[in-house]
Amino acid sequence: MRKVLETKHINKYFKKPVLFHVLKDISMNINEGEFVSIMGKSGCGKSTLLYILSTMDTDYDGELYLNNKLITRNSRQELSYIRNKHIGFVFQFHYLLSEFTVLENVMLPAKKLGEKTFQEIEFEAMQKLKMLNIEHLAKKRASRISGGEKQRVAIARALINNPSIIMGDEPTGNLDSHNSENVFNVFKKLSIEEGLSLLVVTHDDDFAKQTDRIIQMEDGKIIT
């Protein structure tokens, strides 16, 4: 199995307010097509780990590989490009640009990547929206739709550049059970039908149980 994401001996310290060792020697990997969840109590460092994996946080020791390429000491410009092309994000709070329409929100990462014409991007964005059954929302302002819908739009946006991996930071944390299930089903479908790699931080047991593999964290260490 090809490794999509791999870490070797990652250590991270918070320097403020006091020196605190958050992540202790984290070595892990995620294979292609795998649906992995990270679980742990609040403050165990699971979100911190996700931000390092997402390349947004660069202040750590150790090595991070994406598609078997070391990206630890890449410049910010290069990391931006990697995030744009290879990583899709879904956050706990539905981070959409509220002044743009749903369609524009979904198209934005692809426009930034600039590999396709705007027509092609629009067509693909509509396809992603159809796949998630929200194509009727395309022309609505992002601020005018419900929480569950927003999260699905965020997933469509994460998918637009056909990334190597999708990362979720408690994507169901802010949703009711019905919508949570909905979002989980979308992830599951992507994993099975599209063969996408997924890494989701959660403390929802039901959610985690249904994933391929659970990484259990405690006090900055991986225990299982």
Add this chain to the structure above:
Amino acid sequence: MINRKVILSIAKTHLLTKIKQTATAALGVTFGIGAYIIMVSFMTGLNQMLDDLILNLTPHIHIYNEIQPSKKQPITLYDDFKNSFNIVHSIKPKMNQKKIHNAYPIINYLAQNKNVLGVLPQLKSQIFYIAGTIELGGSLIGINPIEEATYFKLNDYIVNGSAEALYNSSNGILLGIEIAKKMSLNVGDRVQIGTVSGTVFPLKIVGFYQSGIADVDVIQSFANIKTVQRILGEPENYITDINVKLKDIDKAFLMAKDIEKQFSLTAMDINTANAQFDTGSSIRNLITYAVSITLLIVAGFGIYNILNMLIYEKMNDIAILKAIGFSGKDVQLIFMYQAVIIGFVGGVLGLILGFGLSHLIDNVPFETEALPRVKTYPVNFNFWYYIIGISFALIATFFAGYLPSQKAKKIDPVDIIRGQ
């Protein structure tokens, strides 16, 4: 290129959804630039008018024979007293003719110089205006009216007449307006001119001369050179003054020095004659620019403030953009574009406002004794002021946008996402 288009569209959306704030910021620039345009146009217009008042009347180089004592008194030529300390009392000016010797060859020579715009001969004479038994002292200047109108804007100072009318009349006179008032004369009337030698000539008034300087207008009148030569009984080459107008006023000083050496005449250049004028204009310009720049800086702070607020409001957007692959530079560009768009729109509106109000001022009646031709406030519609205005708007907004956008560039998305 595509990248820029995407960033521009984000910047535009931000501005349009916050249209009230955008408008406030742009209006700040509009008023700043508008006020600058109005001030600079009006002030320089006024400056120009005041300068013209004197400078139009003053030739760049004025060549004449000065009555002055000889630099070498006879005693210095006498060898026996060479090593003595000589004191000469009651030195008298040297007897000298007023006429410039060989005036026309000199005029032709100067006219060939490529720096020279025009060379105009003048004949200055002391005369009396005779009204019954009263004789008023004055001076009559013989001129070539058409050339004077071309190079020294004579027509601007003529009331109820024109340089052409004077040119076409062999015994016409352009009478100083204050004399005309004293003597209750009108255009078409005749005025008796008495010369120093006692002869009296009647001349027909073809117009009034009003320089705006009362002391001049009560003395000075103009006639054709030939008319004055006839009155004085002098031949056709009798010229007392030569006025030179140059293409570049800065060359006046050196050229005057050359002429003095070459022809042993006195040549006075305009800078020496009117040194104080430069100072006055430059101080007025300084005030204009100081006030304008203050206005623009105030507008700049307005933009700075509004962009700063916008960035606080858009923290989430900035975090999302960075998370989905926009670099810090891209985010900075978004806000820079916003600043520059505000600056450009505000600046262009400011130019329009400034032009409109200047135009209005240009049509406000302004009657002054000083300049008979000026009927409305003088406004200088120099194209360059508009270029400077829009450049300043763009530069000021660029700097006002730079600091906030730099902050946006540095925002760490993790802090924002974690902070929620």
